[in-house]
Amino acid sequence: MITGRTKLLAIIADPIAQVRTPQAMNTMLSEMGKDAVLVPAEVSREGLTSVVSGFRNIGNLAGVVVTVPHKTAVPPLCDTLSERAVATGAVNVIRRDAQGKLHGDILDGEGFTRGLDDAGISVSGMSVFLAGAGGAASAIAFALAARGPKKITISNRTQEKALALAERLSQSFPNVEFCAGDDPNGHDLAVNGTSLGMALDDALPFDPARVQPGAIVAEVIMQPEVTPLLEAAEQLGLATHGGRKMLQGQLSELAKFLTQDMEETL
Ligand SMILES: NC(=O)c1ccc[n+]([C@@H]2O[C@H](COP(=O)([O-])OP(=O)(O)OC[C@H]3O[C@@H](n4cnc5c(N)ncnc54)[C@H](OP(=O)(O)O)[C@@H]3O)[C@@H](O)[C@H]2O)c1
Incomplete structure (x- = not known):
């Protein structure tokens, strides 16, 4: 009470x-x-x-x-x-x-990586594609980088923010490769860290058809629980990881x- x-x-x-x-x-x-x-x-x-x-x-x-x-x-x-x-x-x-x-x-970053841990997903040695360079995406990028991936590619509508984030990450994690780029192909994990997917008429944050077979598509959006990105990824036979796990x-x-x-x- x-x-x-x-x-x-x-x-x-x-x-x-x-x-x-x-x-x-x-x-x-x-x-x-x-x-x-x-x-x-x-x-x-x-x-x-x-x-x-x-x-x-x-x-x-x-x-x-x-x-x-x-x-x-x-x-x-x-x-x-x-x-x-x-x-x-x-x-x-x-x-x-x-x-x-x-x-x-x-x-946020701790939440996201703990959610991956809980689902049995290890990013160590992975190539990760991350859409977004705002608050949540930046925190996710730093927390992912601390888990020893091979590479993180950052894609963002405002490209200067993606480049600036990649530069800040490079200074903190010299053993991980960071770059800015918009193609999720060639990555083991593709993450939506933008707010795209909250509104029904939002564009997809990246093209799931470019994600390679066997890769995982992950979301930060919790509502709807199955976003258009996750739905498209599921239809393509890709493994998915929803935003609720981050919360x-x-x-x-x-x-x-x-x-x-x-x-x-x-
Ligand atoms: N699951 C969870 O526990 C959890 C936790 C935290 C956040 N979230 C979710 O994560 C999302 C992002 O939050 P945030 O705090 O990072 O927000 P933010 O700091 O405002 O960043 C928003 C990001 O989305 C991009 N974006 C927004 N509208 C766009 C559009 N129309 N087209 C392309 N890109 C667009 C922005 O690009 P620009 O830089 O170009 O503006 C930026 O990268 C929210 O939906 C939030 O609910 C979920």
């Missing part, structure tokens, strides 16, 4: 209706025995700075999950950032400490991060 002692958590996005984190996180918080509730908040790009600044003044706010389109805009609004948030230039979770300071981290992979990490101060403050 929500009482005056309940800690407040939120998820900010625009739009907000499609998010699945509230149901999953509230179930997990209850299983963990935490007196906390996570609520959805629709926050526009224009309103983001004043909303995040206001978080410092909400005494019972423990933290906030950040999603589209705010992940890359939030880092400069935080007081401290994790190393991986600095490296990816994105934040998907903010913890508010007892002094009102905001600490940003990004757990499942990072929920426990998010819950740990957001509730780490709670025992002292409850």
